[in-house]
Amino acid sequence: MKTKINTPNREDIHIKFTQTAMDQLQLIKDNDYTIEGLCFRLKIEGKGCHGFDYALGFSERHQDDLTLHIPHSNLDYVMDPFTAFYCQSGVVDYIQDFENNAEGFHYENDSQKSYRGKFFKDESKAPELK
Secondary structure, three states: OOOOEOOOOHHHOEEEEOHHHHHHHHHHHHHOHHHOOOEEEEEEEEEEOOEEEEEEEEEOOOOOOEEEEOOOOOOEEEEOHHHHHHOOEEEEEEEEEHHHOEEEEEEEEOOHHHHOOOHHHOHHHOOOEO
16 A cells, blocks of 8 residues: 655745746747647755755646646646645746856745755754644
8 A cells, every 4th residue: 555645835936936937938938849738847856955846847747636727827737736735835937047058947945945955864954744
């Protein structure tokens, strides 16, 4: 039997998208036929001493995903319950820094400092399981 994480309420999640990120998302959705049927996803990809690493991009929707609407747009995004627990407040931006060969979506977690080192040994910082 697989253990599941209780998904936070939508009202508890306060992720902002910059105008640049929303414009890029809309441009991609309007012009890239390869993402038809896919959704934009914020996901925790890994963890190091500095905190979590994040992946942002398009993927299939999963049954336990939390779907959220980007205010002032016609765009939605999804997160799995684990990501939703640790990413309740932050900013999604789109970076275009050609001088440093950096381009893509970026997530800045407001709580990133809390997740440095071996924070997971403090059980109060772990998600509640159902």
